[in-house]
Amino acid sequence: MSYLEHNIKTIPSGWRKVLFVNWALVLLLTAVAGVGFMMLYSVAGGSMTPWAEPQMKRFALGLAAMFIVAFIPIWFWRNVAAVAYLASLILLILVEFIGTVGMGAQRWIDLGFIMLQPSELTKIALVMLLAGYYDVLPVKKVSHPLFVAIPVVLILLPTFLVLKQPDLGTSLLLVMGGAVVMFAAGVHWAYFAAVTAMGAGLVGGVFASRGTTWQFLQDYQYRRIDTFLDPASDPLGAGYHITQSKIALGSGGWTGRGFMQGTQSRLNFLPEKHTDFIFTTLAEEFGFIGGFSLLGLYALILLFCLSAAFKTKDRFSSLLIIGIAATFFFFFALNMSMVMGLAPVVGVPLPLVSYGGSAMLVLMAAFGLVQSAHIHRPRGR
Amino acid sequence: MKPSPRDTAESKRKITRRGLILGGAQLVFMGGLTFRMRYMQVEQADQFRLLAEENRINIRLIPPTRGLIYDRNGLVLARNEQNYRIVMVREDVDDVDEALARISRIIPMSPEDLARTRKELKRRSPFVPVTVADRVTWDQVAEVAVNAPALPGVSPERGLSREYPMGADFAHVIGYVGPVSDYDLSRLEDPDPVLQIPRFQIGKTGVEAKMEGDLRGSAGTRRIEVNAVGRVIRELSRAEGEQGADMQLTVDAGLQNFMQARLANESAAAVVIGLDKGDILGIASAPTFDPNKFVRGISVADYRALTENTYRPLASKTVQGTYPPGSTFKMVTALAALEAGVIDPDETVYCPGHLEVGNRRFHCWRRGGHGQVDLNKSLEQSCDVYYYDVAQRVGIEKISEMARKLGLGTRHDLPLSAVAQGLAPTKAWKREKRGAEWVVGDTLNASIGQGFVLASPLQLAVMTARIATGRAVTPRILKSIEGIEQPSGAGVDLDISPAALSHIRRGMFDVSNARRGTAYRTRVVDDALKLAGKTGTSQVRNITKEERARGVFRNEDLPWERRDHALYVCYAPADDPQIAVAVVVEHGGGGSTAAAPVARDIALRALHDDLPPLEAYPANQRREVEERFDAMDLMPPLPKPSPGRSRA
Incomplete structure (x- = not known):
């Protein structure tokens, strides 16, 4: 094998690993989750139930998962990338048959102790596989059409399955996450230009197919797009979310209305106030300063990830971290754009803040991978 | 394959470069988000603060104003109070x-x-x-x-x-509105959001129901500010919905009022059709009810009184009720025979009071018979045997074809509830629906409008209108929607020979004016207002041989629901037809005594546009007529405004 073996002696092992954990990142993640607990406590009307307490338990579980993943050497994760990808594909197919329908979509598998959302797992597995793929592929062949086609297929396979569920938000995240890894691996610019053009064509196709029997999206998804383009068209239906979300956000002002003082979210103006629209509560109660602080925390997390990516010596680790960071970025960027009325309501939670088990666990495990790459990188003595 | 160190180093540099580009792009996007947030929270904060500081915004639907309904002269029949x-x-x-x-x-x-x-x-x-x-x-x-x-x-x-300012007069025409029920909602594929407004009212019957789409309009929205306890502080913005369309009916409210009053508490129906455009000028069904009670929520007792009344006030008898047309159907049989060329108008048939066909005896209404009967006499004196004889020569198919040509057995498309199709029977129909072969006796019964033949008062009026004009007059009740005139029902030529029609018309004139005509008693003496009509008395039971032997023949001896229906159809004025009238009095007895006087009053009222002139009645009847009019509870004559666009 490669230089990893050669340098193995300089990689921390045993309990020494604890010293090499990126503790600043752990602290940042905990801070963001803490913001989440506070907001969930607030939207429940000043109560730990029904959201804040379970969320804390999940975060503890997530932290444990992160450390377990982090202490397992990164080369193990590289070796199981393909397995993880296949497993997540199988789960995605399985969810078609035995999935539980929630909120009009078939997305969950009930494992008894947790409702598993395979599409969450897929995001990370896809990034792992692509990072592994470019680790093996000789650099010169990266832009060869055949070797570009392979990862494209690998991305589109799960994307198609997720779109069938239907979950537009997650399928978008999959495509963008995969594209980022390809971009970082050095695939030629021209491909991305071409895909962007094709994407525009696809959007056209999606709209053109509307009303026909083979339409791409579900009716409710079309309606959400309609509503995004013209919220006034359905002020008491889907447009209601966007309108009320903007009012909550805007009324926050510089410093907000104070903890537990947000009327918009507390008086049930926002039906999804504890999940997708939780940012509006933060912005309403803590104003621009609160919203900007959360954005700052997110930026710092990205920064730490990026610096970890640059410091690692192997392609797999770098690409994996960049991919995970990008997925994380798309998560909150899409969610915030949505609540600010810049993007259609596609149902993407605010990472680590929104109430939800699967997403939280998977994200923490993903940061475990980042930590693993960070811990197990070769260092000079 | 082991990558060369140079390869690895270069790829690492590339990853770092592209990673930086990505990081930069992400930072720029986050900067954008920050600006957007700042824009909303700082620059627009005043606006949002205002909305949310102590007040909150609510969006409410504004129910649209329902369209008004006018009569042909612009009198309001349905308004919003x-x-x-x-x-x-x-x-x-x-x-x-x-x-x-x-x-x-x-x-x-x-x-x-x-x-x-x-x-x-x-x-x-x-x-x-x-x-x-x-x-x-x-x-x-x-x-x-x-x-x-x-x-x-x-x-x-x-x-x-x-x-409904006209109250009971238009109950069966305009119908009434009521709150949306779960049943209404479940019937709709994509319910209008306005139906979600609590107790929003939609049309339940009649024009209100059939024209719901036009009358309802569309909801507007208003954004309102409410304070901390939810009280409305003020309206922020208002997107007006669209008001429902106003519509004008062809019905004349004054005539309608007269008709309802004239029918009073009989179980009866009357229809008046204007011949030039097929306008339904009056369409009365008695007894009637007050639709306003339904809008306000009718009490259980009132509702029970309506449903348990044997005269069925809720039924719209003009379009929904179908009756054997009796002798009023004879014009159809006669026209079919003339058109088929199987009879000559002057040819006579001997009527001994009955006709033997096979082993059955078919009776004429006059037991003593009419003697030698030609076409004109057969109509004038309503001889049954003449038609038994003629019908065997024409056959049922030709008779039914003529019936449909004249508007019987076909559903006229009107925005009214439960418009019946009636029935012009054929051999195929009987085989399919009754599972039995057509027999000659069926033809004989049909020829005098008994047996399987069924027609609604509306259809009888249409038939009369078509005979009077020779055109396929089609009834219409919507004159205009939002001032847009609806298609005329004048109709095209029926392609019936004028000679045949004039024979029939002469026969009908004699019915109402010849000394031996069945409706001579209800003649009009004013030459400009003379009627041409046909009486009909249709049995609702079979007269058994024993009854005939015993002489149980008098209707008055029978319970109400077994008495004959009385019918009368006519057009007027006889020499220049303007209107066609059909009157059916359920179980009223003879057509000439129960229906014809009603039809005469209604026809004269329609032609004169006011209370009928007493001079038009035979001198010895004037006193009785005057007393009848005095006893009627009519609405005062109203000034006639032109249909305005203003709303009540």
Whole structure:
């Protein structure tokens, strides 16, 4: 094998690993989750139930998962990338048959102790596989059409399955996450230009197919797009979310209305106030300063990830971290754009803040991978 | 394959470079988000603060104003009357039960009303106002307003509700509106959001129901500011919906009023059709009911009284009721025979009072017979045997074909409830529906409008109109929608030979004017207003041989529901036809005695556009007629405004 073996002696092992954990990142993640607990406590009307307490338990579980993943050497994760990808594909197919329908979509598998959302797992597995793929592929062949086609297929396979569920938000995240890894691996610019053009064509196709029997999206998804383009068209239906979300956000002002003082979210103006629209509560109660602080925390997390990516010596680790960071970025960027009325309501939670088990666990495990790459990188003595 | 160190180093540099590009792009996007947030929270903060600081924004639907309905002269038949109601917004109420208890101290509410309100409050979103009490008085509104501090989330609202100023006269035509029921909602594929408004009223019967799409309009929205307890502070913006379309009916309210009054409490129906455009000028079904009671919520006792009445006030007998047309059908048989060329108008048939066909004996209504009968006499004196004889020569198929040509057995497309198709039977029909072969006796019965033949009063009026004009006059009841004139029902030529028609018309003239005509007693003496008609008396039972032997023949001896239906159709004036009239008096006895006098009064009223002139009646009947008119409870003559676009 490669230089990893050669340098193995300089990689921390045993309990020494604890010293090499990126503790600043752990602290940042905990801070963001803490913001989440506070907001969930607030939207429940000043109560730990029904959201804040379970969320804390999940975060503890997530932290444990992160450390377990982090202490397992990164080369193990590289070796199981393909397995993880296949497993997540199988789960995605399985969810078609035995999935539980929630909120009009078939997305969950009930494992008894947790409702598993395979599409969450897929995001990370896809990034792992692509990072592994470019680790093996000789650099010169990266832009060869055949070797570009392979990862494209690998991305589109799960994307198609997720779109069938239907979950537009997650399928978008999959495509963008995969594209980022390809971009970082050095695939030629021209491909991305071409895909962007094709994407525009696809959007056209999606709209053109509307009303026909083979339409791409579900009716409710079309309606959400309609509503995004013209919220006034359905002020008491889907447009209601966007309108009320903007009012909550805007009324926050510089410093907000104070903890537990947000009327918009507390008086049930926002039906999804504890999940997708939780940012509006933060912005309403803590104003621009609160919203900007959360954005700052997110930026710092990205920064730490990026610096970890640059410091690692192997392609797999770098690409994996960049991919995970990008997925994380798309998560909150899409969610915030949505609540600010810049993007259609596609149902993407605010990472680590929104109430939800699967997403939280998977994200923490993903940061475990980042930590693993960070811990197990070769260092000079 | 082992990558060369140079390869690895270069790829690492590339990853770092592209990673930086990605990081930069992400940072730029986050900068954008920050700006957007700053824009909303700092620059637009004043606007949003204003909306949310102590007030909150609500979006409510504005129910559209329902379109008005006018008569042909512009008289309002259905309008929207202002009223007050009390609404409650659940999320603003601390304790729903307590609040309801307080309201019921001001406005008396039955336990059912309270239960319904509670159900409604549970079902709707917390921010949707739910009507607690409807049609409250101004005093009650004032009392609720005074008690506002004790009743957070409760407020009076002004609304419109339907009113029918002509009351019972148009109950079967215009119908009535009522609150949307779950059944109504379940029938619709994509219900209009406006139907979600609590107690929103939609058309339930008649024109109100059939023209619902035009009358309803579309909802507007208003954004309103409400304070911390949910009281409306002010309106922020308002997107007006579209008012429902106003429509004008072809019906003349004055004539309609006269017709209803003339039919009074008989179980009867009358239709008047204008011949030039097929306009239905009057369409009365008696007894009738007050549609306003249904709009306001009819009491159980009142409703039971309507449903248990043997005269069926809720039935719209003009279009829904079908009756054996009896002798009024003879024109159809005669025309079919003339057109088929199987009879000559002057040819006579001997009527001994009955005709043997096979082993059955078919009776003429006159037991002694009519002697030698030609076409004209057969109509004038309504000889049955003549038609038994003729029908065997023409056959049922030709008769039914002529019936359909004249508008019988076909459903006329009118925006009224339960328009019946009637029946012009054929051999194929009997085989399919009754599973039996057509026999010659069926043809004989059909030839005099008995047996399987069924027609509604409307269809009989259409038939008469077509005979009078020779055109396929099609009835219409909508004159215009939003001022746009609806298609005329004048119709095209029926392609019946003028000679045949003139024979029939002469026969009908003699019915009403010749000394031996069956309707001679109800003749008109004014030459300009003479009628040409046909009486009909249709059996609703079979007269058994024993009855015939015993001589049980008098209707008055029978229970009401077994007496004959009385019918009369006519057009007038005879020499220049303007209108066609059909009258059916259910179980009224003879057509000449029960239906013809009614039809004469109605025809003269329609032609004269006021109370019929007494001079038109035979001198010895004038006194009786005058007394009858005096006893009628008619609406006062009204000034006739042109149909305005203004709203009540």
